[in-house]
Amino acid sequence: MITYFDTNVLIYAFAKNIDNIEQSILSTKLIEDSIEKNNLILSEVTLCEFAFVSHRIKEEKQNIDDNLEFLSTFLKEANLNVYQRVLEILKDKSLYNSSFDVYHLAFAEYYNAKLITFDKGFQKLKDISKIEIDIL
Numbered sequence: 001m002i003t004y005f006d007t008n009v010l011i012y013a014f015a016k017n018i019d020n021i022e023q024s025i026l027s028t029k030l031i032e033d034s035i036e037k038n039n040l041i042l043s044e045v046t047l048c049e050f051a052f053v054s055h056r057i058k059e060e061k062q063n064i065d066d067n068l069e070f071l072s073t074f075l076k077e078a079n080l081n082v083y084q085r086v087l088e089i090l091k092d093k094s095l096y097n098s099s100f101d102v103y104h105l106a107f108a109e110y111y112n113a114k115l116i117t118f119d120k121g122f123q124k125l126k127d128i129s130k131i132e133i134d135i136l
Helices: 007-014 021-036 044-056 061-074 079-091 096-110 120-125
Strands: 003-005 112-119 134-135
Touching: 003 007, 003 021, 003 079, 003 096, 003 120, 007 021, 007 044, 021 112, 044 096, 079 096, 079 112, 096 120, 120 134
Parallel strands: 003 112, 112 134
Antiparallel strands: none
């Protein structure tokens, strides 16, 4: 199965300035397994969020740049279908405060991917979609 990780999983796997070693170990293993199985996909929004959060937690510039370069090798394109699905969910459910989470959901749906996150806020999205959402 194709795997799509929320940004927080990537941060725990790749950043040095993290606050939870258990989440770091778990994230690293999940990502390594996904890479080994050749089923990891990422979106441009994930990379933008990754850069933003990495900078906010004071990661070194070289570390951020190296991680972005590596992670960009797993990028897949979004298309009009993804954006239309985001707008549909936002309009139907009024989840404006969760718009980035809605984007991640729509992107994962488009690729029929399992979405993995530490964010408990994704619980409210489980009833919206048929894809598997694993909240760690």
